[in-house]
Amino acid sequence: MRILITGANGQLGSQIIELLRHRIPAGQIVAGVRQMEQAAHLREQGIEIRYVDYDMPESLSAAVQGISRLLLISSPHQDDSVRLTQHKQVIAAAKAGGVKHLLYTGLAFSGWTAGKDTPDNVHALTEQAIAASGLEYTFLRNGLYMDFVGVLGLKEAMSSGELVTAPGPWAFNAVTRSDLALAAAAVLGTEASGNKIYELTASQTWDFADLAAVLTEVAGSKVVHREDAGVQHWIYAFLSRLDTSSTSRDLEQLMGRPVTTLKDSILPFLE
Ligand SMILES: NC(=O)c1ccc[n+]([C@@H]2O[C@H](COP(=O)([O-])OP(=O)(O)OC[C@H]3O[C@@H](n4cnc5c(N)ncnc54)[C@H](OP(=O)(O)O)[C@@H]3O)[C@@H](O)[C@H]2O)c1
Numbered sequence: 001m002r003i004l005i006t007g008a009n010g011q012l013g014s015q016i017i018e019l020l021r022h023r024i025p026a027g028q029i030v031a032g033v034r035q036m037e038q039a040a041h042l043r044e045q046g047i048e049i050r051y052v053d054y055d056m057p058e059s060l061s062a063a064v065q066g067i068s069r070l071l072l073i074s075s076p077h078q079d080d081s082v083r084l085t086q087h088k089q090v091i092a093a094a095k096a097g098g099v100k101h102l103l104y105t106g107l108a109f110s111g112w113t114a115g116k117d118t119p120d121n122v123h124a125l126t127e128q129a130i131a132a133s134g135l136e137y138t139f140l141r142n143g144l145y146m147d148f149v150g151v152l153g154l155k156e157a158m159s160s161g162e163l164v165t166a167p168g169p170w171a172f173n174a175v176t177r178s179d180l181a182l183a184a185a186a187v188l189g190t191e192a193s194g195n196k197i198y199e200l201t202a203s204q205t206w207d208f209a210d211l212a213a214v215l216t217e218v219a220g221s222k223v224v225h226r227e228d229a230g231v232q233h234w235i236y237a238f239l240s241r242l243d244t245s246s247t248s249r250d251l252e253q254l255m256g257r258p259v260t261t262l263k264d265s266i267l268p269f270l271e
Pocket of ligand 1 (some may be wrong): 006007008009010011012013033034035052053054055073074075076077087107142143144145
């Protein structure tokens with residue numbers, strides 16, 4: 001069994017590889033990267049490095065040789081139509097190259113919109129293309145990365161005693177990349193057959209009042225949450241397009257432990 005992981009120099013991919021190498025022999029792991037020199041440390045650990053560029057089908061055909069399982073980490077390209085094309089090129093190469101099982105990191109909150117017959121976003125469309133390819137698949141539907149808290153003015157809130165946000169019935173299921181990486185490594189480290197779908201979200205959501213309570217604990221002084229319709233930030237437009245409130249036990253079950261607490265998750269954004 002050889003597993004190719006794309007985006008291996010990225011934040012999620014690198015954490016998955018680091019965790020996976022403690023679960024399976026390094027010789028079974030192949031890191032797919034664009035910057036070979038950045039991945040030199042992996043070669044020293046016995047991990048093969050292959051050049052993978054979603055925009056270059058010839059690189060994909062070469063990279064999938066001898067690969068039985070391929071983890072496609074979704075492209076970070078800003079344009080979803082480009083992302084979909086990139087993903088489809090990986091799927092086609094996997095199919096043509098004899099890959100048995102394709103895993104894809106999508107998004108938990110982007111399923112098919114209720115009432116619509118067809119998927120309408122890059123992750124659902126990619127999943128549809130994978131299913132149509134006939135490859136065996138696993139969909140790792142990731143929760144929202146915790147990163148968005150970084151633009152909420154947490155440090156300012158701790159100084160002023162007020163976490164000021166746009167009004168709304170916000171409920172978040174945001175998780176850390178390290179939790180997601182642990183779940184992905186658990187899936188990759190286990191031989192499995194058949195199609196699987198995992199909703200990699202926490203079993204509970206949190207809201208801005210919870211966040212203010214955690215900031216109070218960290219600051220050691222009261223931080224209250226206040227809504228203000230005058231708050232303008234692109235993050236609210238982004239968040240309002242997603243229903244980030246769905247929950248699942250899949251992530252905790254795969255990790256074998258609860259998700260990282262809200263407090264521990266936000267600490268890196270307070271440094
Ligand atoms: N769940 C969420 O809330 C959320 C939020 C943001 C993004 N995402 C998705 O999650 C993915 C992984 O997250 P991350 O934090 O690991 O992102 P990241 O650190 O930006 O890593 C993305 C990886 O994709 C690689 N890549 C970019 N274009 C490529 C191409 N044309 N061909 C092959 N590889 C390419 C990059 O390679 P280089 O190192 O060579 O640049 C990088 O290694 C993102 O790409 C995005 O699709 C999810």
